[in-house]
Amino acid sequence: MSKIGVTLIGLGPMGQAMVRKLLAAEHAVTVWNRTASRADALVDEGALRAEDVGAALAANTAIILSLTDYQAMYDILGTATDALSGKVVINLSSDTPAKTREAATWLAGHGAELVTGGVMVPSVLVGEEGAYVFYSGSRTTFDRVQPMLKVIGRPDYVGEDPALAQLYYQAQLDIFLTSLSGFLHATALLNSAGVSAASFQPYAEDNFASMSMYLGDAVKQIDSGEHPGDQASVVMMGATADHIVGASEEAGIETGLPRAVKAHYDRAIESGHGADSWTSLIERIKKP
Template sequence: MGETKSTAVNSGTENGKSVTVIGLGPMGQAMVRTFLKNGYQVTLWNRTASKAAELVAEGAVLAATPQEALSANELVVLSLTDYDAVYAILKPAAEALAGRVVVNLSSDTPAKAREAAEWLAGHGATQLTGGVQVPPSGIGQPESSTFYSGPKDVFAAHEETLQVLTGADYRGEDPGLAALYYQLQMDMFWTTMLSYLHSVAVAEANGITAAELLPYLTSTMASIPNFMAFYTPRVDAGDHTGDVDKLAMGVASVDHILHTTKDSGVDTALPAAVLEIFRRGMAAGHGGDSFSSLTEVFKKAAA
């Protein structure tokens, strides 16, 4: 490849496969290596240029500026911390955005994804929002998946390239949908992992190691999909009949967890927060209903 020019889009390799990647954290580096492995010509840019050294040695081309990186290819993949970082890089280079398809894999809120899509459109670019569902080690693995949303025709035109990284799960035209699905999964992931850490802390306070506890927590987690499958149609139907469980029973159970935690000398903030939510359900008259009625409580912001 000759010198990258800011006035024309690169023709890429002999097979026409080329892409720009901006952002070389662990995820961005994994993406660059996967593209290279699959025969793509990759132009990259990173605020800390030294992070690109190994990738350049492997065949990537380092652009001197964001403008140069944007100008090199029609398809531009962003792997940045958040949308503030996106603007910090793209705003000074906005004149190079026209005609580009920006695959924005940076994590942020659905609202910010929609705002960014509008901003990019104002500069002649199109955004495909992405929500990667795996860590860097999952990039390039066929079982991995990424949520995408944005113009369907644009997604279809670049789907083959996107599937080099992971499976591509298109969620719809709304640019905020991919970010929404991603954050919904993160909501469950972080809450679940925090409950794991809390259980371990209580166990260790009572002389039980994490290793000793693991098979029992694993067994509990293995049962969760069955509970979710049972409650899902009921929740969708707004049916919170207390024929299998009652919220009042849940309140007693969580109260026991809270006191066990306190007696163990462990921070009670997490079970206390859970108990407060259960009690809000009781105050709303759901004591005789299933604990799934808490979905109705969550729909109303706390006073």
């Protein structure tokens, strides 16, 4: 059986990387991009250029979108809604869960189905070992396009709600972005005493590597709602959070991040959870 053809709209770094992997796997790929010149190299490499959005949609049933946000989808597909009926739109663009659900309704109104996705690697790693993508939406529809999607990374289907893939994506980026800022803040603290980032690196690496060790017990406590703090209590860790704020003030560096962390501990202590473990902070995070 020949491989299904696919249309890819949105040729930023991600879209371009996906087109190249799909071509390498011998899928026929039709491309369209607002700035047409971004398709030139891909056409030289074997992609088919659609002259307009209507032609891009007409070329295939499977339509991958790799755009800045969901507004870009409306800006593009809104110009050719007559061509949407029967299409499977696989939107791999980032946006909020609510906007994702609205898009599913909008597409259904035009006879198309939405599969949402969040790509969990940078463009240079698309389709490489370890690359994966969260997907959600109709399972039946997803199964129709899954073999083709394997080319860009391991497809991890997370549920029927189209917003779920976005939430998983954002949860991963929530950890990633917060951790990166934490690392930079810690480095700035050491820089204030003349310590270089390179000197700190082995210790920061050790810290990141050991972080996942805590998760096994943490998820049990979070899911059960039981937070025994016999090994390390909120009061003890809150005192450390306070010391980091003090150290940051003394160093003259930005204090917003450590103050936000300290606030979690302060509120847990104020509400009588000082003897619990740090996992009980999740209740304060859920009810700001």
